[in-house]
Amino acid sequence: GAGVSQSPSNKVTEKGKDVELRCDPISGHTALYWYRQSLGQGLEFLIYFQGNSAPDKSGLPSDRFSAERTGGSVSTLTIQRTQQEDSAVYLCASSPQGPSGNTIYFGEGSWLTVV
């Protein structure tokens, strides 16, 4: 597709379950980002990939959160043992290189609700 694709678009899960969120970046974009947007909050940086490596994962809030990227393309964000405070929109973005000199393009997000 032409844009950043995320799935699922909506997910309701029970507290304590694991969830996987998928991001398919724009073809050819080497940089990939995950951000989280909670109600009434700005976007919060989670992790940055350049190719398959993650030089900056400083925003992951706890060890329940992990992410990987394979083939320099698709990325998966995994949240283990979900908690109600994990309810948020998880936004993926990609860029040809990085935001310092380039536009980053966001997907429409995965809306996660933990009940």
Next chain:
Amino acid sequence: QKEVEQDPGPLSVPEGAIVSLNCTYSNSAFQYFMWYRQYSRKGPELLMYTYSSGNKEDGRFTAQVDKSSKYISLFIRDSQPSDSATYLCAMGQGGSEKLVFGKGTKLTVNP
């Protein structure tokens, strides 16, 4: 003090008004500044990108950066109902791929 402060509004204006949106920041290392527009249940889309102090104009939109005051603005001229959205400021610094966002200002332009 948060790194980036942005008044959440909401801001309601009549069609045709000039809109001023602002952010302040505390980190003097920020070098590049962006404004994003986010419609309801959509991802943010980049409106303006500026590097260092000064003005940048693109159609009805003008971005201003004042690094000495740590203050950035977005002006929207001849506002339209289609401009109704949440506007997010974002900033970054060299050597880091992380953007720091404001909380966003919700704007409604009434026809």
